[in-house]
Amino acid sequence: MTPSAPPPPGSVIRYAYLWADENAAGREEGRKDRPALVLALAVQVSEGHTQVLVLAITHTPPADPADAVAFPMAEKRRLGLDDLPSWIVTTEGNAFVWPGPDIRPIPGRPPGTIIYGEVSCPLLRQIAQSYLANRERQRTRLVARTS
Numbered sequence: 001m002t003p004s005a006p007p008p009p010g011s012v013i014r015y016a017y018l019w020a021d022e023n024a025a026g027r028e029e030g031r032k033d034r035p036a037l038v039l040a041l042a043v044q045v046s047e048g049h050t051q052v053l054v055l056a057i058t059h060t061p062p063a064d065p066a067d068a069v070a071f072p073m074a075e076k077r078r079l080g081l082d083d084l085p086s087w088i089v090t091t092e093g094n095a096f097v098w099p100g101p102d103i104r105p106i107p108g109r110p111p112g113t114i115i116y117g118e119v120s121c122p123l124l125r126q127i128a129q130s131y132l133a134n135r136e137r138q139r140t141r142l143v144a145r146t147s
Helices: 020-024 073-079 121-136
Strands: 011-015 034-044 049-058 068-070 087-089 092-097 115-118 141-144
Touching (some): 011 049, 020 141, 034 121, 073 115
Parallel strands (some): 092 141
Antiparallel strands (some): 011 115, 034 049, 049 087
């Protein structure tokens, strides 16, 4: 069961992330479920919806170090993620109205669990700064997901 209230920024959820390249090629569904970081929430008061911006977490190292933030191993372990090196991509994101159809339960956790936990405030600040710097340089792409 998906929580009715969206998780706060800094939460790591299980999500069927759709890469911007896949979206540009006409795909509408992500190829696999992965952890994704909730970076921001925007409340649309007139419609009573909350828009969520998530960033992908990947094992693929970025071509340019400015394209992602390394996910510290201690934080990954605290959240129950794997022990492989990972990065939070800060050059693209998915935006959707909460709760969207692409939220997934976490394997091996109680039924309906979709949130691994939250990253530390210093890491969230670093991720936000990287995303905003990439956006300022017009190096970000946003995939608007539909319900």
